[in-house]
Amino acid sequence: MDIRTDSKQACLSDYIILEGPTQSPSSLIGPKKTLCGQTLPNYPAPSILVSAGNVLKLKYHTDTSKSIKGSGFNAKVAAINPTCNKMQFEYQYGEETCNSTCGKPFEAPWTKSPRKLTTTPFTTTSTESTTSHLANKTCEEKDVLYEGNVLGIKKDIETWEECANACWKLDTCKYFSWTEGDKSCTAKDTFEGKSDQTGTVSGTKSCGELATTTPTTSTVSTPITTTIPELTNKTCYEKGMFYDYVKGQIDIKDIESWEECAIKCRLEPTCKGWNWAGPDYVEATRIHFCSLKPKLVTGTEANALDSKIEGGIRGTKECGEFVSTTPTTVSTTTRPLKNETCQQIDTHHKGTPLKSIEGIDP
Helix, strand or coil: CEECECCCCCECCCEEEEECCCCCCCCCCCCCEEECECCCCCCCCCCCCCCCCCCCEEEEECCCCCCCCEEECCCCCCCCCCCCCCEEEEEEECCEEEEEEECCCCCCCCECCCCCCCCCCCCCCCCCCCCCCECCCCCCEEEEEECCCEEEEECCCCCHHHHHHHHHHCCCCCEEEEECCCCEEEEECCCCCEEEEEEEEEEEHHHHCECCCCCCCCCCCCCEEECCCEECCCCCCEEEECCCCCCCCEEECCCCCHHHHHHHHHHCCCCCEEEEECCCCCCHHHCCCEEEECCCCCHHHHCCCCCEEEEEEEEEHHHHCEECCCCEEECCCCCCCCCCCCCCCCCCCCCCCCCCCCCCCC
């Protein structure tokens, strides 16, 4: 670091500010630390400044004067445990902002093993069940072991569906075998025949493909009328993209779908476009966040690559236009009578009718 100071080593127009939003006695930064000059706190040894939380802000202040400012500074940023999720960096210069990420989310590795599974049967109790989350529900072969080259083995896999999905996510996996006895999942890249093995479920990679969840209908005791806005344009969004941060944007938590985010933008007078963080968003703490933008800025305007991010979806205000819908009434069954044996069959009570009701089925 080499940033010019006055004769008393006080900062002039140029200086660095480090901010750690999380307060902790273990942090050397505290709420804020201002740095300038040619030395850091641990000079002449290397200085390592630690943030107590998972956010660290570095701000560099300068002005437009032509006064001597020094040579600037150099900083390296690292995370103690970057395996939990991707690290995200945001660089802001004036009103312009650009974003970048690095690292890869942690995924439990497959354990490489040279052993081959034996075909010795063992006693087990299996329960028939259907899966709602897999696209192909009938592709598995029960009590069958697939032979082939073993890529790896995962332990503590509770269901064959989970094993199939793990194979589907692994690029090199083509076949799987799941054993109920020890809850192991074996991934293979070749098929060299099959044999009978009680308690083992095998299948191909395609077995693990996820399907879109279909909403289930439940019976309620009273009629319910609901109105759901239907979007006019259902294909206007851009997947894997985002609009850059701008001053005055509105962030809303717990928005379950991009459609809901688009409608909120449509109803907000100042909103020009929106970002929505889906379930696969690279920053776990931002999942299901909806950001309403008063101004649309992307990396393209800064002559750089367009703003891209995994799990993000963006769209303009026009995406949120919707057509009015007719309320849908959910019909329900008649509530059971408290006394079901009080009626008199083949009997008519005489008297003066108060009102005649049509359309009552017995």
